[in-house]
């Protein structure tokens with residue numbers, strides 16, 4: 326059963342900093358600080374973490390979307406598209422352009438604002454998808470319309486300008502653009518923030534289907550832990566520029582091993598809840614001058630002297646559950662998961 | 677009776693596809709509600725993507741003119757062609773937080789300049805130190821500080837930071853009505869609760885009314901006094917937030933509640949779309965409908 330899954334992306338000791346000089350004073354924001362991980366084929370990998378912890382910066386590096394002052398200062402990123410290996414930050418612009426949209430697509434955070442305001446939506450589809458898809462015009466048109474339909478958008482939107490669509494409609498248009506060519510690798514940064522929960526389900530289910538049809542890989546960044554719970558196979562938690570925990574989704578939710586993850590999993594309010602939830606004490610660390618040792622120690626209820634001095638390495642605890650904490654044995658889940666409603670994905674899941 | 681805001685049978689129709697477009701859509705259809713001055717409240721609008729929530733907010737903010745109906749602010753009609761003094765007075769009292777912070781800020785302008793100009797215009801502050809103090813106070817409320825945003829452009833902040841800057845900007849001039857369109861969609865749950873608690877304290881301690889547009893039913897339940905649920909321009913259900921969310925009656929409202937994803941399903945993926953039910957709901961709405969009042973004070977749209 327445990328077929329070894331192919332790695333499609335490997336990230337090794339990646340460090341990417343914003344390096345700036347403000348009025349002659351050098352400043353460095355260490356947004357991605359020594360991340361090592363890999364993404365398999367045929368999986369959805371979720372990334373969660375505090376606001377401003379470096380999630381967007383990290384995936385920008387992966388998506389070859391960085392520009393100064395953000396620089397890769399160390400480490401490697403390597404995609405492997407069926408034997409074709411490419412480091413998006415070292416490859417030439419032509420090489421990167423050749424894989425964009427058709428193999429690797431990136432849905433930026435707030436991407437509903439990137440649509441060209443003076444071009445009708447239909448034009449944007451032609452600009453991005455017509456060539457990579459290489460279909461006769463009529464077939465292209467009907468394929469696009471059918472794809473929009475899956476996202477509960479009428480083909481009329483092709484005839485509209487971006488400002489004539491609601492926030493959530495534009496968000497779905499960018500998702501449609503990024504998925505219509507059925508790329509091998511999709512990177513999505515908060516792609517469903519403007520969707521109601523009914524449509525969100527349609528969208529997530531479309532992404533899941535396209536992913537499974539292609540045995541593609543998806544990196545899905547969101548703050549919404551319930552979305553992670555339902556669409557991902559594995560989840561990685563980023564805290565202050567570092568990957569602090571990673572594991573199979575069910576396990577990470579049921580048995581978080583890092584105190585920050587335990588907090589995150591329990592922080593989601595539910596309908597019917599009127600209790601105040603304890604917020605995390607203290608402020609997000611300053612990435613120009615992060616705390617020594619474990620970066621979570623100033624806010625961690627379990628912190629000891631060792632935590633203040635040493636940086637806990639990411640350790641594999643078995644079954645691909647990796648954690649960076651000295652005191653995992655003391656971490657207790659803060660809530661208990663209920664029984665799942667369905668078991669479909671577990672049964673149908675390709676090994 | 678003294679109302680801050682009265683929305684009276686407001687309808688908005690748009691043509692699509694530019695000036696020559698042939699598709700017409702009714703973005704908002706005959707919506708009415710009032711917010712009373714003596715009873716500051718958090719009035720929540722939830723509903724389908726594309727159901728007219730932002731359009732409704734933009735009409736209240738005078739950024740869009742209703743096709744039918746009218747909107748009264750303190751009993752007078754909100755006029756798009758008002759004098760500058762009147763416009764400023766209105767903006768001092770009614771402040772927006774726009775849906776997508778990436779669109780709300782001009783990429784070529786440092787974000788603190790928005791805060792500075794708000795402090796200058798509405799608080800009439802002139803001394804640099806006073807302005808900075810006012811900015812820092814507002815930013816601290818959303819977990820940021822002036823030092824963190826000083827001189828930064830929108831693209832130099834994370835999504836959640838930017839979203840919080842736009843909330844802070846709206847708070848600077850101490851509005852009486854805050855219109856917040858998905859103000860917490862890009863922040864983590866902890867911060868989200870902190871900001872939602874801030875809205876609550878604005879209401880309870882400062883008498884500010886808030887129109888809170890959101891897709892997050894859990895925070896709506898947590899803070900809202902009243903809720904309206906919209907679908908395709910129509911209000912399908914409206915009433916006391918907890919009563920409605922505990923027990924939604926309209927089929928779309930029920931579907932909405934049922935579709936909330938749960939972490940109990942972690943690793944199993946409960947993603948079956950409710951296509952058939954949705955088709956049925958859409959079919960039913962084509963017939964004649966009317967709003968009826970229930971005992972608990974809610975209004976529900978039913979077939980005539």
Ligand SMILES: Nc1ncnc2c1ncn2[C@@H]1O[C@H](COP(=O)(O)OP(=O)(O)OP(=O)(O)O)[C@@H](O)[C@H]1O
Nearest residue numbers: 343376377378379380381382832833834835836837
């Ligand atoms: N161009 C830039 N110059 C300097 N600092 C930047 C720049 N862009 C982002 N930062 C900083 O880098 C840090 C990480 O930002 P990033 O956007 O990666 O966070 P994030 O985890 O995606 O947060 P969110 O969930 O709020 O979107 C933040 O402190 C942010 O202010």
Ligand SMILES: Nc1ncnc2c1ncn2[C@@H]1O[C@H](COP(=O)(O)OP(=O)(O)OP(=O)(O)O)[C@@H](O)[C@H]1O
Nearest residue numbers: 489490491492493690703725726727728729730731
């Ligand atoms: N300027 C415009 N011109 C034409 N149509 C418009 C315009 N603005 C909005 N619409 C249409 O009006 C309808 C309602 O849009 P609105 O932005 O109010 O929805 P919303 O409820 O805020 O949705 P979301 O949750 O996705 O943000 C949509 O069908 C949209 O296409």
Ligand code: SF4
Nearest residue numbers: 619622625632650651
């Ligand atoms: S290493 Fe120490 S400070 Fe860091 S998370 Fe673990 S217990 Fe807390």
Ligand SMILES: [Mg+2]
Nearest residue numbers: 381434834835
């Ligand atoms: Mg981000």
Ligand SMILES: [Mg+2]
Nearest residue numbers: 491492730775
């Ligand atoms: Mg909207």
